[in-house]
Amino acid sequence: MLKRYVYRFKEQELGQLLAETGIPLEVLNREGQELEVAAYKPLEGYEPLRVEEVKEGWEDWRGQFGPVEVESFVILPPWKEAIYINPARAFGTGLHATTQLCLKMLSEYVSEGDRVLDVGTGSGILAIASKKLGAGEVVAIDVSEEAVQECIQNAKRNGVELECMRATAADISSKFDVVVANLEIDIFRKELRHITPLFDRWAIFSGIYGKRELEEFLGMLREAALKEVKILELEDWFGVAASR
Ligand SMILES: C[S@@+](CC[C@H](N)C(=O)[O-])C[C@H]1O[C@@H](n2cnc3c(N)ncnc32)[C@H](O)[C@@H]1O
Incomplete structure (x- = not known):
């Protein structure tokens, strides 16, 4: 047991x-x-x-x-559930630990009908997974036009409807139940303040490498008046779920 x-x-x-x-x-x-x-x-x-x-x-x-x-x-x-991803140039085939940590946390925190925002969607894998978990509207954003195009194609392959667009969190004005962001610590240093106002219930973060980055990231969450509700680790990468 x-x-x-x-x-x-x-x-x-x-x-x-x-x-x-x-x-x-x-x-x-x-x-x-x-x-x-x-x-x-x-x-x-x-x-x-x-x-x-x-x-x-x-x-x-x-x-x-x-x-x-x-x-x-x-x-x-x-x-x-199967997710079809064409292995091309955008990040997000499902092989990387950071993606897997997000998939685990999405499975726990996405509820039927939720509005989900995927910041740094890459191939669209997390946005597609959110839809397959029952999310309602899902918006997927990335700074790379190539990623946006791959996200659109992968959404079609999986028969799900996503809004894939080239944007950063600062361009988004509406609110979501869940926000997922698999980025990197230096991107979080600049972007976290734009991401945190965008969710109501859960924020899922990944792309945090090693204990030093984790400590820094938890400090950034506290400064943003958020509290961590789950910390997962895989191959020295950390995933953090947070709420208000
Ligand atoms: C590590 S990949 C994550 C891909 C996918 N979501 C996954 O979990 O496998 C990070 C993605 O974020 C994008 N990105 C980097 N900086 C960004 C920013 N400020 N806003 C939105 N997307 C960004 C990159 O182009 C890249 O596609």
């Missing part, structure tokens, strides 16, 4: 702990400056508040039925 270890930390303490260990933590609760977080392995030197057993039910059983590939066929069970 999978276990999770629940701890309580002061916000400052948590930043230091993340910088030291890099262990991904799920934020369960926040009371003032104190956060209750869960780790899926024990944190050395810290006493957990409690240890909980996480149910592994039929969903794990379903997880055994991965895609079967034979020649040009890929056979999928009906609960899996």
Whole structure:
């Protein structure tokens, strides 16, 4: 049975702990400056508040039925969604850890009918995934015209309707339920202030490399009066979900 270890930390303490260990933590609760977080392995030197057993039910059983590939066929069970991406020049084939972190968080935070904005859409993969998760209107923006054209083509391939356009966050005036942005720390340094006013419920960020960038990024979120609700790590890349 999978276990999770629940701890309580002061916000400052948590930043230091993340910088030291890099262990991904799920934020369960926040009371003032104190956060209750869960780790899926024990944190050395810290006493957990409690240890909980996480149910592994039929969903794990379903997880055994991965895609079967034979020649040009890929056979999928009906609960899996296919995304077709033509591997061309735009970033976003699904192979990179930063894209995978966003796909994981979109699966958790996008609800039926949501309006979603994808900042730095590249191939359009995250915008297409949002549609397949049930989002209503999805707007996908990129500074590269080549990416915008590939986003349009990939949307057609997947039979979804997206608004793909050449723009930055500063050009957008409407609000969205969810904003996803897989960029880079030096782009976040300039763009975060334009991205944060654009969402109502969840913001999903990725493209943050290593613990030092993570610490800097969490500081930027605090300055923007946002709180992190989830931090995921894959191959030294970090993904952060935030709310107001
Ligand atoms: C790392 S790729 C992410 C692609 C895709 N969303 C994914 O997750 O695989 C970042 C994309 O952001 C675009 N980009 C860079 N700076 C940007 C900005 N200020 N505003 C919008 N898009 C930007 C790049 O052209 C690139 O396509």
